[in-house]
Amino acid sequence: MKRLRITAALVAALAAVPAWGQAPPVSATHEGTPPAGKAGGTSVAAKAPAPARAASATLSKANKAREGGDLEGAIGLYRQVVKVSPRQIDAWWYLGTSLYDLERWGDARAAFDHVVRLDKNNGAALAFRGLCTFRQGQYVEALDDLQRARALGVSGNPEVGSVARFHAGLAMTRLSRFEPALNTIGEFALEGNDSPQIIEALGVATLRMPLLPSELPPEKREMVMMAGRGSYFMAMRLAPAARTAFEELALRYPDVPNVHYAFGIFLMSEDADRALKEFERELSVQPAHAPSHIQMAFEYIRRADYASARRHAKDAVTLAPTDFIAHRLIGQIELETGDTQAAIASLEQSRRLEPNSPTVYFTLAKAYARAGRDADAEKARAEFTRLDRLSRLQRNGVTAVGGMTP
Known part of the structure; x- marks a missing residue:
């Protein structure tokens, strides 16, 4: 079967999302893909030294081989080019994409490493390197590249950007x-996009299962799809449909971890009293479920019921002592109840646990200002502004779907 090119893969069912267990449907062998690298181009001046002229001729042969579908032949020729001209960015790029198409992830990643070294702001190369790393099961490193690619943008390659964005979401779930x-x-x-792959990926994340969809046991797929449909409707602001989906999920799977929690997250903006009951039900299924305590603390802070908020926040810290949100909540409660020094201590602990959370710095700036530490407050505000901007770049300004976020 003819290899799918990127545009064909996107037009088919799902806009840049692969079938599980298959390679991401990005083939960069189509024309127009190579980035505008700063370190070299495909043309060589007529008066260039003989090795450079030979490299240019070899590059032309490699391009023709690639365009004709002879990827193995093209790879050998591209390797000849980069051996003679190691700063030839187009050769490294096409070497990487050809290897990627053959699912030779390690070799492809190494080629994209060279592209990134030659042009550190090349979003497309970072995206492909992240996709290769994802396929190697190195999800932390993959996520870093995929998020950097998104922040930089993938100029001229929106399809690659979609694939990278989707796999970033999968890596987050896996982590x-x-x-x-x-x-x-x-x-x-x-x-x-309501394709089965999107719904399934949403469902896995909704039920807080640290798995790739390809790792999901078959007997859990129906439940996961129900959860995914609920989150899809929630994202689309279709509240009645989301409520129906989550109610059905809770009725059919009342004893499955995170089912009541997912329903409670939805209800937070619709029926907060019932949301609290769902979180209590989740705690009956999972007594050590820190996220339920965290969400209940958020709600009680909103109601200015700081005694109840403190109880749940402390339970969350006990159950999850390295959860920075739990410490941040304690700090926020202390700040609201007038114990500024205790608030600063909790917030600084939250910052140590997660130094890249904008909200921690926002609350910490308030605490420093209240304590009269104006210089520290100004530094915290500046860091909040920097991190908030970075977060918006990475999230592209899309409203959160999954409850209260950092």
């Missing part, structure tokens, strides 16, 4: 970063 995963995958829902 138990469920709220950011829901935000990221939920963006596809906001674009009207």
